[in-house]
Amino acid sequence: MNSPDHLYDYHLPVLYQETLEALDIKPDGIYVDCTFGGGGHSKGILERLGPSGRLVAFDQDADAQANLPEDSRVLFIPQNFRYLQRFLRLNEVPAVDGILADLGVSSHQFDVGERGFSIRFDGPLDMRMDRRGTTTAKTVLEQFSEQELLRVFSNYGEVSNSKSLAKYIVTHRTAGHLKTVQAFKDFLHPMVKGNPNKYFAQVFQALRIQVNEELLSLQELLEQIPQVLKPGGRVAIITFHSLEDRMVKNFFKNGRLEPEEEHPFLNSTFKSPLTVITRKPITAQAQELKENNRSRSAKLRVAAKTDL
Known part of the structure; x- marks a missing residue:
């Protein structure tokens, strides 16, 4: 397994503790890291998982595979997270306890000319x-x-x-x-x-x-989340610009990307499958802002699958 220092050279994970706490990790749970990158957030998830827990890691960038740990609990999918449900089904994972997506570009991608x-x-x-x-x-x-x-x-x-x-x-x-x-x-x-x-x-x-196709990929990911999360399962998404943040905020709040048109003669029966955990986005504290310039624009939003 690569050392933590190597992982952080590749990409320093933003809002690290806040994200792991937000996921409310169960030791025997199944979790998805949609943007494996340097493996920083994944490392934190694995440390909180027991022997029967599982981590499914997605990353479309071939460079990220060099950061994979030697851990039998990890299943790596070298694909864009927009194919989340397809590859979970292919690997016989019907539902998961938590989903993490740290959007945008990794430090490694920015630093390689x-x-x-x-x-x-x-x-x-x-x-x-x-x-x-x-x-x-x-x-x-x-x-x-x-x-x-x-x-x-x-x-x-x-x-x-x-x-x-x-x-x-x-x-x-x-x-x-x-x-x-x-x-x-x-x-x-x-x-x-x-x-x-x-x-x-x-x-x-x-x-x-x-x-x-970042916004289209995010849209496709959001639409799949209610279908793959177990009741009570958490989703944590870190965005870096207002376009993404607006999409995540609206989807978590409404359970759909387009707000429902009001009809004067019909009562809507649609109930959002998600419950918002973070009324306001979580942002970096002073120490992290000092240590990691990239954290300045990071916003973390969290929701849970409604226990119907």
Whole structure:
């Protein structure tokens, strides 16, 4: 098994104690870590599980497999968590006691320049979490129409000048401009509004969400949670931007992604399958904020499967 230090070099888990407490781990329970990454949260779950407990770990990034512990209680699924129910069924796991998802990008992904996630390092414009996929950030920038790029930058990055940015890219894009992170940043300079680093971060976030279909994957995960959780089971989700947090908040509250339309002549019989545990999201304490800059934007929300 890799040492804890190695795991934290790969990715320092945010809201570590808070998440483990929120899951209310039973020693003989079955738990799912949807985003295994460096294995930090999983390590904490395993420490609280007894010999008969089980952990199912999902991660679509092949690099994460290097962090797997030698532990017979762990079942690793090298897939996106959007396929949660499918792979639980394939492995004859009908229901689980808890689900954890630490969304976003791991520190490792940000820190390896060749992955193309970070504005700090030069490398190819890639941004694929699952490198088996064929769509990269370069593909999106080369092939998307002006209208499609406007949607990406506006919806996923909340970029202030999304319209003019999309038009600029489509009008001036060439292979050379889109080859590397640095070339793309140089190309974008005439369009930068305000703080360049903040602007680039918003543009890169938008591209990353599109490349990895992050919001669609989260939507599909949320819709499966009530079906795979045992009554009383807990789900804990850590988000890093408002788009994700809003989706999680609404789903935990309403048990569905779209609020039900009120009908003047009909009474709704729908009852949410989830009970909200955290009325307000849990955020990092002062010590963690000091030690881990990434925890600044982390929000943890927790719900339980309603015991019908």
